[in-house]
Amino acid sequence: MKTDFAELEKNIQDILAAPEYQDHPASKALSQLWDVNQEQWNRMDRLTRLSDSYQDVMIQQGKSLSERFDKHVRQLEKMTRISDRYQRSLRQLNIELEKTSLIDPLTELPNRRMIMKQLSQAFSGQQKESLSIAMIDIDYFKKVNDEFGHQVGDKVLIALSRLMESVVGDRGVIGRWGGEEFLVILTSPKFEDVVALLESLRSKVNAYTHQVDDKTVLTSVSIGIAEYQETDSMDSLLSRADSALYSVKSKGRNSLVIG
Numbered sequence: 001m002k003t004d005f006a007e008l009e010k011n012i013q014d015i016l017a018a019p020e021y022q023d024h025p026a027s028k029a030l031s032q033l034w035d036v037n038q039e040q041w042n043r044m045d046r047l048t049r050l051s052d053s054y055q056d057v058m059i060q061q062g063k064s065l066s067e068r069f070d071k072h073v074r075q076l077e078k079m080t081r082i083s084d085r086y087q088r089s090l091r092q093l094n095i096e097l098e099k100t101s102l103i104d105p106l107t108e109l110p111n112r113r114m115i116m117k118q119l120s121q122a123f124s125g126q127q128k129e130s131l132s133i134a135m136i137d138i139d140y141f142k143k144v145n146d147e148f149g150h151q152v153g154d155k156v157l158i159a160l161s162r163l164m165e166s167v168v169g170d171r172g173v174i175g176r177w178g179g180e181e182f183l184v185i186l187t188s189p190k191f192e193d194v195v196a197l198l199e200s201l202r203s204k205v206n207a208y209t210h211q212v213d214d215k216t217v218l219t220s221v222s223i224g225i226a227e228y229q230e231t232d233s234m235d236s237l238l239s240r241a242d243s244a245l246y247s248v249k250s251k252g253r254n255s256l257v258i259g
């Protein structure tokens with residue numbers, strides 16, 4: 001049976017208020033019991049409120065904890081993204097750095113370091129037997145600078161680089177050896193093809209004209225060629241090409257000599 005507390009409370013209040021029960025010992029005991037009950041009730045009420053507010057605090061704390069956790073996760077994700085981006089740009093920078101350390105900035109041809117690297121690779125490769133090199137020097141280039149100025153000289157160097165690069169094409173590689181000197185590495189089983197290609201290069205440079213206002217810059221190149229021989233080291237091959245170039249220069253330039 002379910003107790004109707006409201007009715008019970010009313011009955012007790014009525015008994016306690018009835019004058020005929022005032023001095024009855026049971027009424028006193030009931031009154032004491034009522035007071036104890038009220039006190040317990042108030043205590044329960046306080047405890048319930050305390051527990052409610054404690055729960056509120058806990059919920060609030062839990063909420064702020066999870067908010068803090070989410071914030072940290074977001075920060076971590078952001079840092080990871082930054083680190084990824086940083087690493088990507090670092091890799092890109094390395095590629096650029098590697099490129100600039102191997103490419104001549106003016107002519108954009110492989111620089112001496114790069115062309116030496118490639119020569120070394122060709123030297124240790126299986127096609128060593130069909131390897132030839134050519135040392136190319138622009139004739140009287142000082143005169144171009146003296147007459148037209150250094151800036152025109154630069155433009156001529158760039159234009160000749162493009163021209164020579166297009167003649168060599170995929171049959172070899174050309175790099176800037178330094179100043180107005182270039183080195184070509186060619187791999188061809190027939191040496192006469194190498195000579196024919198270099199002769200074509202010489203004649204195209206000779207036919208090239210560079211216009212500066214109403215003046216024309218004429219150019220020519222001297223070429224020293226060396227074909228790989230079994231006893232060759234890289235140094236001896238380079239040295240033969242250099243001697244051949246020297247020989248062309250002493251014979252009057254705009255020509256090629258095989259060393």
Ligand SMILES: Nc1nc2c(ncn2[C@@H]2O[C@H](COP(=O)(O)OP(=O)(O)OP(=O)(O)O)[C@@H](O)[C@H]2O)c(=O)[nH]1
Nearest residue numbers: 137138139140141142143145150151153154179180
């Ligand atoms: N404009 C320009 N000139 C350069 C560059 N590098 C080297 N030179 C010039 O090339 C010239 C080379 O002079 P020389 O060594 O006397 O050679 P040359 O005048 O070509 O004479 P030969 O080689 O004997 O035919 C110098 O005037 C250098 O200043 C460059 O990057 N730009």
